[in-house]
Amino acid sequence: MSADLSLYLVTDAALCGPRGVVDTVRQAVDGGVRIVQLREKHASDGEVVEQLLALSAAIDGRALLVVNDRLDAALEARRRGARVDGVHLGQGDASVLRARQELGPDALIGLTANAPEHLAAVRALPVGTVDYLGVGVIRPTLTKPDHPPALGIEGFREFVAESPLPCVAIGGVGIDDTEPLRAAGAVGIAVVSALCAADDPAAAARDFRRRWQMASVPxxxxxxxxxxxxxxxxxxxxxxxxxxxxxxxxxxxxxxxxxxxxxxxxxxxxxxxxxxxxxxxxxxxxxxxxxxxxxxxxxxxxxxxxxxxxxxxxxxxxxxxxxxxxxxxxxxxxxxxxxxxxxxxxDVVTPNLAELAVLVGRNIADWSDALAAAEELSAQVGAAVLVKGGHLEGADAPDALIDAAAGIRQDYPGARIDTAxxxxxxxxxxxxxxxxxxxxxxxxxxxxxxxxxxxxxxxxxxxxxxxxxxxxxxxxAGLWTRGGLTTRPTAAEVAAEWWDDIRETRDEIDALPFIRALADGTLRQEPFVFYLAQDALYLREYARVLAEAARLAPTAAEQAFWAQSAHGSIVGELELHASWLTPAQGVTAATFSAVPAPATVAYLDHLRATAFDGRYPELIAAILPCFWLYTDLGERLRDGAFGTLPQDPEHPYASWLATYADPAFAEATAQAIVHVTEAAAGADDETRARMRRAFTLSSTHERAFFAAPGSTHAAT
Ligand SMILES: Nc1ncnc2c1ncn2[C@@H]1O[C@H](COP(=O)(O)OP(=O)(O)O)[C@@H](O)[C@H]1O
Ligand SMILES: Cc1ncc(COP(=O)(O)O)c(N)n1
Ligand SMILES: [Mg+2]
Structure with a gap:
């Protein structure tokens, strides 16, 4: 059988301490060690046989087991029923030829090598005598006091290049050597102290294994x-x-x-x-x-x-x-x-709803029932269960990962994608x-x-x-796009590209006197009230445009989203305006009584014209900047990007600015970005280009809208 030598544990009883070798090995194998070498320099053969029996039971076939040097102990342990896969021999140890003869053709036989003459000797052996070489030391180490000069990563690479056999790197290997050794040609890394002396050998093994795997093509x-x-x-x-x-x-x-x-x-x-x-x-x-x-x-x-x-x-x-x-x-x-x-x-089982019902032997009524059934199945079979909601009715296609033993219950919500x-x-x-x-x-x-x-x-x-x-x-789809085989971008790429398109507009908005004065609290009331009145006019129409997007939406989820946004914009936002436009604030103007300013008219004309065209993708692209720019501005204001913190209770516009950074609004914005950029990613080139123009145009209208109240500092 082809041996997995990727993560190789060499035992050292002294380093394992009171936990003992067997428990250390069991935990390390739990964490992903693939081969264990029992290395006992001072124990008797009888003791080594006992250890091999105990290790064989603890490993239970999940990893390979070899013993350092003690061929006779390996043979005796095998006779007594242990699964011992082979031996690892040093240059001065028993003959590899004898080991092969005694252990048979399927055994795993390794040999320590670190000098050119060792390679020459290996080449002289019959093919199939030795399976792999243990090559090192890589770095100076205390676990092999009489070690030869350290090879380092470069020395190891040169050795591998000359070697006729696969090489495992051994000696002083630490976790940060994982990727370089893999790149230098190692088929595995052998670790002693970093696993034996670890507080948690399973966790340490998992770290090594993860690093090794990330450096490999599985x-x-x-x-x-x-x-x-x-x-x-x-x-x-x-x-x-x-x-x-x-x-x-x-x-x-x-x-x-x-x-x-x-x-x-x-x-x-x-x-x-x-x-x-x-x-x-x-x-x-x-x-x-x-x-x-x-x-x-x-x-x-x-x-x-x-x-x-x-x-x-x-x-x-x-x-x-x-x-x-x-x-x-x-x-x-x-x-x-x-x-x-x-x-x-x-490790993981992935039933759909019908399969889950068969596996737990009962009907599944709804999604929460499916989660309960998945929990049941996970406990029964000892695996993580990914229950899939692809066959649910309705707008959602959620999945959930449940591992009863590990206490994992991870939901993966997701809107159903409208496709056959x-x-x-x-x-x-x-x-x-x-x-x-x-x-x-x-x-x-x-x-x-x-x-x-x-x-x-x-x-x-x-x-x-x-x-x-x-x-x-x-x-x-994603690979071809990113590799230039198709022109279709991903949703994330659309988002990045469009946001970058309006960089200049965003910088200009940041620099506007109105925004500066609003941020530092020096804004006079008159331009603020002007802004509020225009905003109210804007929001009333914006809500109608959102409602039109809901009418045109291709999926129920999007329809619901835009309808809810329309509701929020006409009810929530206007309530907020009402709270500012009161006699207590020295303002008596009725909400919709203002004369629309040219910037307001222009922006609304653009939105209404896009809505009137009846093309959903462009309409939602035109709608997006109002969400995105406000959320971005609000979050940066909150985080002090403008030098003041509007949370300061002294700040006159604190409560107004807080609404810009409202988490529920941020969430709606994130959702709007997903809907729009997914539509753009899935659209043909022409539609995507029109969407992009609608988006940029709305962004420049946003800037003009913020510029309309004019220059506005109070005392200065
Ligand atoms: N229309 C869809 N939109 C989004 N995700 C879907 C859709 N159909 C299936 N999925 C997802 O595809 C995966 C397969 O699920 P499902 O269809 O339930 O299983 P199966 O293909 O085994 O019958 C799951 O992740 C599920 O959520
Ligand atoms: C050979 C074969 N294997 C599996 C499936 C299940 O398909 P699905 O992934 O849609 O459940 C299939 N249709 N054909
Ligand atoms: Mg299936």
Missing amino acids: RVLTIAGSDPSGGAGIQADLKSIAANGGYGMAAIAALTVQNTRGVSAIHVPPAAFLRQQLDALSDDIVVDAVKIGMLADAEVVRTVIGWLDAVHPPIVVVDPVMVATSGDRLLDTAAESALRALLERA NTHGTGCSLSSAIATLLARGQDPVQAVSAARAWLRESLRAGGALDVGRGHGPIHHF
Whole structure:
């Protein structure tokens, strides 16, 4: 079997202290150590055998176990039932030839090497005698007092370049050496004190493992069914793995006859043939993560379980596929009980609502019931459960990650994307999660990043012209855009670009005497009242324009959002004006009695003309600056960007300015930005260009509106 040497723990009983070697190893393996070397310089062979038995039980197949030097102890421990994978020998230790002969062809045999003559000796050995070299020391270290001169990263790189065998870096390796050693060609790093002497070996191992993974391209295997139309199954998985930064491999468990309109036949090759595929992979390639999808029947499920138990891949994500988006069954009912044993081997399980109902054996009434069911399932199988709300009715498509044992309950709210291209979303999502986990992210992060990618791919699905049923998502939408293969930007890119477009306008607004005086409290009342009166006229019309956006909105979520904003603008904002336009403030003007100033007329004409055109994308682009510029200004005022703090109770406009920085308004602004920039990202080039013009034009009207009250300091 191909050995995963990536994070290699070498034990040191003295450093483990009262916690002991066995507990230290157990915790370190929990944290992601992939191979353990028992190194006991002073114990008797009998004691080493006992230790190997105890370690073998603690590791329980989750990592490899080798022993330093003691070939006879390894053989004896094996005779007594321990799983000892091999030995690591030094230049002065027992002969590697004898070790190979005694331990057999499948054992893992390592050899310490650090000088050119060691390489010459290795080359003289029969091929297959030694599996890897332990090369070091990298830095001076106390755990090997008689160590040779330290190689450093550069010396290690040169050694690797000459070596015929994979090299593990050992000796004085600290966490910040992880990426440089990986880049220098290490297949793994061996750590002694940074793990044995750690207060929390699991956490220390997780840190090393994360750093190692972030520096590597993970090898991700999907075991699933084939969808020849390329939108779901194996084909979707490979695209998803690639799009999320992994190297994809695929073992086909079943074949479907399928297109975007449904599945018409299923062929299940012999399960033994699947096992052959899996063994061929794990014999040669280190598998960093496995995603499991359609398995068709109970025999296939059991076959996959058998392989998982032999190989123990470090990350397993199971998408318990039972029924396709089209409604066709993809798993025998008889296999549903076999599936449970598979879930027990998973780190993350990703059922949709129907699958979750089958797995907990009861109907699921609503989303909160789904969360309870996910909690139940998570507790039963000991895995994190990502429950998916793609099949809910209504405007939302939320997901939630629940890990009963770890006490994790993470909600991922999300508006439903209006698209028919939902074929293969579940397959694609679970592969993305497996890949991101293998890249070192924790489950909460991995799901969040996978969802962001999936939503981008769902939004762009319409750009593909594939089939007449539920079409596929566009797995590479973001990559192609960023790589210049298409001109379509992402929503985030639109936001950044437009905000930058109006930089000059924003700077000019900041410099206006009205804004300066409002910020430092020296603004006279007359221009302030002028501004309030114009603002009231503006808001009454703005609310009507927002209502028009609600009327034109393509989705229920957007319709509700603009309608609510219209309500807020006519009710909330005007209440605020009323509180300022009172005799107590020395102001008696009625709210809408002012004569509209030219700047007000011009701004409103632009908004009304855009609304009258009836094109939703441009209308919301024209609406956006009022949200965005006020929130930005309010937040910067609050944070003292203008040299004064309006929170100061002495500040005459404190309560007015506080409303600019109101968190609920900030939230509405964030939502408005999302709606507008997502629409722009999904639009054709011409529409996007018109949206951009509407946005910039409104921004210049905002500046003119702020400039209208004129120059305005009180005492000066
Ligand atoms: N129209 C949609 N808009 C946004 N997200 C969606 C939509 N349809 C599905 N999803 C998301 O796609 C993923 C797959 O979910 P779901 O469709 O429930 O599962 P499956 O594809 O396995 O049946 C989930 O993250 C879900 O929230
Ligand atoms: C081979 C195969 N595997 C899985 C699915 C499920 O698709 P979805 O991701 O839409 O649930 C499918 N339609 N075909
Ligand atoms: Mg699915």
